[in-house]
Amino acid sequence: MISEKEMHKPRLPGELGFCLALLLFSLTALYLSYRISGLSSWSSAGSLPMGASLAMSLSSLVIIFRELSKPAPELRLGKTLAQSFFEKVFPARHIIFVFVLIAYMFLLEPLGFITSSFLYLVATSLVLGERRYVHMIVANVLSLAVVYLVFQTAFSVVLPEGFLERMFR
């Protein structure tokens, strides 16, 4: 249930746009579900997907309707909606975080687990404002060593191998 206080809280920047995007997604899903087997029978393969995407579309409409009744996002003087979105919801720290993670994903296989994870940990710690460099490097090396040993021995997980892993073998 939604409280009175929540009703009068202003929308977050981008909230309405996000809800509209979800509605669009739901309608696309509804169309794709219809394409599975049409309205051929009540128990066709597409019946539950259609039901689920219909529920999504309808609830999105209700949500958008509710959001519209809330006050518009509070903008600080001279800021556009986009600026305050990147300030409050998706700030630079988050964007860099996601890009570093993408880089890590692509480096994991070519560089191997230890090297790529070490680079990732150092990069992210820096992004998050860690400035005690020696402390950071020692802590990261130690924790990675523990993780690597636990994975190899207890979980017998196959980790991507790079030159470092081959050296240890």
Place this chain on the structure above:
Amino acid sequence: MNDVMMNISYFGMSFLDPYLMFLTAAGVFFGIYVGAIPGLSVTMAVSILISFTFKWGVNEALALIAGIYYGGVYGGSRSAILINVPGAPAAIASGLDGYPLAKMGEAGQAIGLTTIMGVFGGLIGVLCLAVGAPMLSDLALLFAPRDYMMLAIWGLLLVGSLSGGMMAKGVFAGALGILFGMVGLDPLTAEPRFTFGSVHLTAGAPYVAAMIGLFGVSEVMVQLHELHFPVVKQNVSKLLPSWSLIRKHLPLASRCSILGVVVGALPGAGGDIAALMAYDHAKRTVKNPERPFGEGAWEGIVAPEAAAVGSVGGCYIPMLTLGIPGDAVTAVIIGALYIHGLKPGPMMLLETPHLFWFTVGNLILACIWLAIFGFMGIKLFAKIVEIPKSALLPMIVVLSAVGSYAIENNPVHIYWMLGFGVVGYFLKMYGYQVGPVILGIILGPLLDSNYRRAMISVSNDPLEFAAEFFTSPVSAVLLALLVLTILSQTRYWARITGMFKRAGAEAAT
């Protein structure tokens, strides 16, 4: 007779096998820290661990997970008491009186009392599981496909609505999960659904990667907003509460444990709701607390703790007997059981009774470890909770990435994880919950097959399908519960209950 002996031997398995004993202990120990560190959740830990443990035997994996589950639910209240930051949603209620107690210098006693009451609640929970599950399992054999369908919908609605926020957002999240659960070849007709011509997708959406993304990466991204939380040093000395203090609160703890089990057994409602309801129950029933609620009442920590830990046993009941998750953690555990080729449901107790009795024994073992670790290592504990987030969060991401990779040694799963993580982040930021998504992914296929079987059994006649909801007693009861749940979320409900309350007040005067 032979059966009973066999069951007892399965029950004792984790007590006799040193390796299982160790895994349960390790799980509880690790779980207490995961639960206590704000920002790490049991759901997160269990989802990441699933991808690592599926090469293990099923008993080993279950032992570790049960330990983490108990430890995590219990550990949350530690940081709630010590630093006023609940480590897990289930611990919000424990902090209301726990932190005032800590400020008065009674943190040690408070932790001691929550440990004893938590273990007590936990044992009652397992007892209810051992007695209740076989009974429910017999009853479940009477359930028709449409009843399972309603149970699944009920669970989705409960998790979407009880955990706070807008009902429409809960419905959206649940339906989104169902949709993801539909990706792949239709099990009945082998028609492809949402596969977009990709061979990879015919086997279904990678749900473990989705779980890790939604509970690991997206949570980390939310945490990035507030990297610092105040560290308050507490004086933790006397741990063991006096016997009279324990005895005085045992009746309340028993009531709240039962409440926890019942709430836990409801599909979709778990420890967090149980704890808040128990706190409310204590507030209404305890007339003369030593100190008022909110200012350090012992009752205010006993009630939520007994209920939260008790709910774990309750959550296992629908999971093992109906295949329906009691909360987000059990949804993830069901995912783990699927990976191990097991199908939780009414046949599980008949076909694999050893698994059930093993679980019961293992949960009791976990409670015993909880009692042991609860009184140990509090000093060390305080240190670990103080690990800066800037070191902790990147490590969680590394574990999440490797966990996703380990599912099939395939980097594609990491892309899925990141995708779900970013989408989950925006969902969370804008007040949607991700718990219903996971429940939807697990319940979607169950809902699909049961709905269609029910429809086929009435030869696709929607009128007859609808009529059966009223003619079968089981279906009628479930339908009534479902309608009540929906009604209770509307404003008419508040008006009706308000009317009754006014009438009651008038009658009293």
